[in-house]
Amino acid sequence: MSWTITAEHIDGLARGAAVLGTGGGGDPYIGALLARQALADTDVTVVGLDEVPDDALVLFVAMMGAPTVMVEKLPSLDEVVEPVRALGVHLGRPVTHIACAEVGGVNSTIPIAAAAALGLPLIDADGMGRAFPELQMVLPTLHGVTASPLAFSDEKGNTGVLQTVDNSWTERIARVACVEMGCSVMISGFSMSGVQARESLVADSLSRCIEIGEAIARARDSKTDPVAAAVALLHGRELIDGKVVDVQRATTTGFARGRARIDGAGDTSITLQFQNEHLVAEQDGQVLVTTPDLIMVLDGESGEPVTTEALRYGQRVRVAAAPADERWHSAAALAMVGPGYFGYDMRAHRFDGTISTGGTETESGVLSEGNEPR
Structure with a gap:
C-alpha cells in the first residue's frame, strides 16, 4: 500500500539507514539535509513493490565514492537529478520510479531528494538490505540486471553515460571516473522493469529504516536502552x-x-x-x-x-x-x-x-x- 514520506519522517529514516549502513553510506545528516530541502515544497509518494507496474522503468539513484570526502564535498539537488535526466534521454523513454541502491546513510535519502525534485514515486525497497562499497554489489546483479547504461555527474557540471560489458566493469571504470571527479559523484543506473524489481529488490526497506530509527529515539526519550x-x-x-x-x-x-x-x-x-x-x-x-x-x-x-x-x-x-x-x-x-x-x-x-x-x-x-x- 502506498504512503507519503514527509520531512517528519527524515530523522528516523536517516538514523535507521545509518544503522543498516554498517558504518558506510556516508553521513546520514548530509543526506537528511538534502531530503528536507527537496521535501520543503512537496511530498513523495512511496509505493510497495507489488504496486509497481510490470512495464515500469525503475532506476537506482545513489552517491558513489568515499564517505569521508562527502563530509566536505556536499552535493546539490541539481547534481542528484542530472544522472536520472541523462539516463532517461539515453534510454529514450520516461523514468517512472526511483529506488534506493542501498539503505545505508545518504543512499537512503538521496533517492528521496531525486524523487521529490523529479515528481516521481519512490519504491519502498532497495538493492541490498544494508550497504556495500562497490557498485555491482546489489541483489539485482545476481538476477541478471545490468548496471549500465550508468549515468554520473559531479558538482562542476560534468555528466557522462557509461556502457560496459558487465557490472564489474561498470564498477571498475566508473570508480576511475569517480576518483578523477573528486572521489564523490552522483550516479543513476540498473534500469529494470517492475517484474525485475519485484524479483531482485529487498522489500519494505524504507519502512524498516523508519521503524529502527524511531525505536532508537523512543527508547532514548523513555530512558530505556536504545541499542x-x-x-x-x-x-x-x-x-x-x-x-x-x-x-x-x-x-x-x-x-x-x-x-x-x-x-x-x-x-x-x-x-x-x-x-x-x-x-x-x-x-x-x-x-x-x-x-x-x-x-x-x-x-x-x-x-x-x-x-x-x-x-x-x-x-x-x-x-x-x-x-x-x-x-x-x-x-x-x-x-x-x-x-x-x-x-x-x-x-x-x-x-x-x-x-x-x-x-x-x-x-x-x-x-x-x-x-x-x-
Missing part, C-alpha cells in the same frame, strides 16, 4: 560495549579503508576491518562475524549509529551484529561480497556462529579453502 531496541528489531546481538582505542583510516582508490579496535570490560577486545562498511569483526584473533552479515557500531549511550569516518579515539561505543538478507549467503553472492572478495583469507562467518561455505554450512569451525583473496 537494545535496535538490536531486537534486527534480530541481532551485541558483541561488545567498550571504548575506541585505535583507528587507522585512509581514503584510497575511492574508498575509506581501515580498521578500529574497541576495548571492553576486562581483557576483551574487538577489531573491526572496514572498506566504507564494516566487513570483519574479530575478538582475540577469532573471527566473530564477516560480510555479508551486518556489523554495526552505535554510540554507547544515545544509540546513534557511528559511521566509519566518524570513529574517533575515546568514543564509548557498542558493536552489534545481525543477519543479512538470506540471498546474500548463496555461493554466487559470497563470491561477490564475501570476505574472500575483499582480500581476507577466511570463510564467511555467519551471524549465528556457523560458517558459510558457498551455500552450505558447517558447525565445525574449521576453516578450509574458500574464496581466494583479491
Whole structure:
C-alpha cells in the first residue's frame, strides 16, 4: 500500500539507514539535509513493490565514492537529478520510479531528494538490505540486471553515460571516473522493469529504516536502552560495549579503508576491518562475524549509529551484529561480497556462529579453502 514520506519522517529514516549502513553510506545528516530541502515544497509518494507496474522503468539513484570526502564535498539537488535526466534521454523513454541502491546513510535519502525534485514515486525497497562499497554489489546483479547504461555527474557540471560489458566493469571504470571527479559523484543506473524489481529488490526497506530509527529515539526519550531496541528489531546481538582505542583510516582508490579496535570490560577486545562498511569483526584473533552479515557500531549511550569516518579515539561505543538478507549467503553472492572478495583469507562467518561455505554450512569451525583473496 502506498504512503507519503514527509520531512517528519527524515530523522528516523536517516538514523535507521545509518544503522543498516554498517558504518558506510556516508553521513546520514548530509543526506537528511538534502531530503528536507527537496521535501520543503512537496511530498513523495512511496509505493510497495507489488504496486509497481510490470512495464515500469525503475532506476537506482545513489552517491558513489568515499564517505569521508562527502563530509566536505556536499552535493546539490541539481547534481542528484542530472544522472536520472541523462539516463532517461539515453534510454529514450520516461523514468517512472526511483529506488534506493542501498539503505545505508545518504543512499537512503538521496533517492528521496531525486524523487521529490523529479515528481516521481519512490519504491519502498532497495538493492541490498544494508550497504556495500562497490557498485555491482546489489541483489539485482545476481538476477541478471545490468548496471549500465550508468549515468554520473559531479558538482562542476560534468555528466557522462557509461556502457560496459558487465557490472564489474561498470564498477571498475566508473570508480576511475569517480576518483578523477573528486572521489564523490552522483550516479543513476540498473534500469529494470517492475517484474525485475519485484524479483531482485529487498522489500519494505524504507519502512524498516523508519521503524529502527524511531525505536532508537523512543527508547532514548523513555530512558530505556536504545541499542537494545535496535538490536531486537534486527534480530541481532551485541558483541561488545567498550571504548575506541585505535583507528587507522585512509581514503584510497575511492574508498575509506581501515580498521578500529574497541576495548571492553576486562581483557576483551574487538577489531573491526572496514572498506566504507564494516566487513570483519574479530575478538582475540577469532573471527566473530564477516560480510555479508551486518556489523554495526552505535554510540554507547544515545544509540546513534557511528559511521566509519566518524570513529574517533575515546568514543564509548557498542558493536552489534545481525543477519543479512538470506540471498546474500548463496555461493554466487559470497563470491561477490564475501570476505574472500575483499582480500581476507577466511570463510564467511555467519551471524549465528556457523560458517558459510558457498551455500552450505558447517558447525565445525574449521576453516578450509574458500574464496581466494583479491
